[in-house]
Amino acid sequence: MIREPLIFEISDKGKRAFRLPKLDIKAKKALFEGLAIRDAITDFPQVSEVEVVRHFTRLSQQNYCVDLGIYPLGSCTMKYNPKVNEKVAALDGFAQSHPLAPVDMVQGNLEVIKLVEDYLGEIAGMNAFTLQPSAGAQGELTGMMLIHACHEARGNPRKIVLIPDSAHGTNPSSAHLCGYTVQEIKSNENGTVDLEDLAQRMTEDVAALMVTNPNTLGVFEYDICKIAEIVHTKGGFVYMDGANMNALTGICRPGDMGVDVIHINLHKTFSTPHGGGGPGSGPVGVKAVLEPYLPIPRVEMKDDVYVLNFDRPGSIGRVRSFHGNFLVVVKALAYMLSLGPDGIREIAEMAVLNANYIRKSLEKDFHLKYTTPTLHECVFSDKLQKDHGVSNLDIAKRLIDLGVHPPTMSFPLIVHGALMIEPTETESRRDLDMFIEAMKQIAREAKEDPGILKSAPHQSYVRRLDETTAARNPIVKWEREK
Numbered sequence: 001m002i003r004e005p006l007i008f009e010i011s012d013k014g015k016r017a018f019r020l021p022k023l024d025i026k027a028k029k030a031l032f033e034g035l036a037i038r039d040a041i042t043d044f045p046q047v048s049e050v051e052v053v054r055h056f057t058r059l060s061q062q063n064y065c066v067d068l069g070i071y072p073l074g075s076c077t078m079k080y081n082p083k084v085n086e087k088v089a090a091l092d093g094f095a096q097s098h099p100l101a102p103v104d105m106v107q108g109n110l111e112v113i114k115l116v117e118d119y120l121g122e123i124a125g126m127n128a129f130t131l132q133p134s135a136g137a138q139g140e141l142t143g144m145m146l147i148h149a150c151h152e153a154r155g156n157p158r159k160i161v162l163i164p165d166s167a168h169g170t171n172p173s174s175a176h177l178c179g180y181t182v183q184e185i186k187s188n189e190n191g192t193v194d195l196e197d198l199a200q201r202m203t204e205d206v207a208a209l210m211v212t213n214p215n216t217l218g219v220f221e222y223d224i225c226k227i228a229e230i231v232h233t234k235g236g237f238v239y240m241d242g243a244n245m246n247a248l249t250g251i252c253r254p255g256d257m258g259v260d261v262i263h264i265n266l267h268k269t270f271s272t273p274h275g276g277g278g279p280g281s282g283p284v285g286v287k288a289v290l291e292p293y294l295p296i297p298r299v300e301m302k303d304d305v306y307v308l309n310f311d312r313p314g315s316i317g318r319v320r321s322f323h324g325n326f327l328v329v330v331k332a333l334a335y336m337l338s339l340g341p342d343g344i345r346e347i348a349e350m351a352v353l354n355a356n357y358i359r360k361s362l363e364k365d366f367h368l369k370y371t372t373p374t375l376h377e378c379v380f381s382d383k384l385q386k387d388h389g390v391s392n393l394d395i396a397k398r399l400i401d402l403g404v405h406p407p408t409m410s411f412p413l414i415v416h417g418a419l420m421i422e423p424t425e426t427e428s429r430r431d432l433d434m435f436i437e438a439m440k441q442i443a444r445e446a447k448e449d450p451g452i453l454k455s456a457p458h459q460s461y462v463r464r465l466d467e468t469t470a471a472r473n474p475i476v477k478w479e480r481e482k
């Protein structure tokens with residue numbers, strides 16, 4: 001196997017992909033001369049067209065993607081993204097419109113924004129949505145800012161945000177960025193929020209509880225209504241991390257469970273590519289009490305035309321330029337319309353069925369710390385394989401040899417040696433069986449031939465990396481040899 005060089009290493013002075021003919025008119029001074037034109041870029045690679053195309057084609061073939069096969073990264077919802085979404089987003093009226101175009105020229109685009117806000121409101125049971133945040137994590141920060149603004153308007157922004165110990169790392173980061181102190185809530189033996197611990201910590205200093213439902217173990221918080229009541233009684237808000245909405249769409253609505261604020265990841269639940277595949281979008285939905293604080297501008301209908309309303313004195317302001325990642329929103333709308341209400345319910349039904357099929361098929365081969373029923377994902381651990389000196393890292397690396405992308409590892413933190421598997425609804429029975437067979441083979445190898453796991457992967461372009469050295473001595477900049 002050849003090592004693909006860096007594009008800098010195949011650079012030869014003077015090579016070009018194309019050349020323009022010499023000007024036969026007098027050159028005009030560029031509009032921005034002296035302002036925005038940068039000097040020549042030193043060491044910029046100089047390569048021919050065929051070299052560029054072959055370099056990036058070879059790199060792309062060393063990569064793994066949802067178009068190649070199952071990508072069961074727990075919590076990430078790496079579903080297959082239908083190509084029709086891309087086709088719709090590439091239409092000129094969407095792709096070529098300028099974010100500063102006058103509103104009467106982009107009525108259709110504003111309608112897309114309004115429609116997606118309304119559909120998400122219906123799916124999540126919330127009164128209003130903003131589509132500005134660029135990802136789930138920015139949605140969390142936006143939600144925290146809305147909560148802060150509302151408490152502040154009531155006279156006291158409060159100090160603390162409560163977060164269960166199973167939460168995604170972005171939850172405490174977002175609360176902290178917004179100036180709150182984070183307190184951890186313990187999980188009980190079912191892996192859900194410990195109600196007693198919550199009741200004890202829930203004081204009038206607490207601004208909000210951030211809860212993920214179903215949580216990162218894939219377990220539904222069956223006590224969510226009681227949880228919301230405990231928080232509301234002390235004047236706090238319930239923020240729901242909606243990254244796991246894939247388990248709930250069309251079946252139940254967070255707004256009906258007492259949730260006051262939620263973010264949804266369009267690039268997870270609503271099928272827009274993510275992970276190197278494109279930008280994200282983390283819409284935030286709120287109940288009516290928080291609506292006055294939503295980011296500006298708001299798309300509103302006035303005298304039968306869509307307008308942008310900036311005149312909202314309570315607003316936290318903008319959290320992003322323009323309307324967020326608009327084309328991601330277009331793709332999500334194409335996805336929702338192509339499925340329809342019944343199809344949207346089927347997302348959750350199939351996602352839960354697929355995850356439970358995997359769980360049931362592998363429960364004798366891999367250890368399950370929590371035996372509580374799970375929805376759209378399941379979290380195994382490497383406990384049984386540890387007896388043979390095999391860790392979750394070895395299992396993940398060996399899966400690469402067997403042609404499948406490894407699951408999420410070592411998260412959630414409450415499961416030591418975690419292997420968190422989320423197949424999503426888009427995998428066929430055949431692909432699920434292939435994944436299960438690969439995992440079973442690994443369980444056998446752990447007992448009979450652990451060495452093959454410890455040295456995996458054997459078939460990939462890049463072999464086992466020295467992660468310690470990579471972290472301690474990262475080489476991230478190429479320098480020309482002197």
Ligand SMILES: *Cc1c(COP(=O)(O)O)cnc(C)c1O
Pocket residue numbers: 075076135136137138168170171212216241243244265280282
């Ligand atoms: C993915 C995820 C997030 C963060 O979302 P991004 O869009 O990656 O910023 C937060 N919480 C959970 C549970 C997630 O799975």
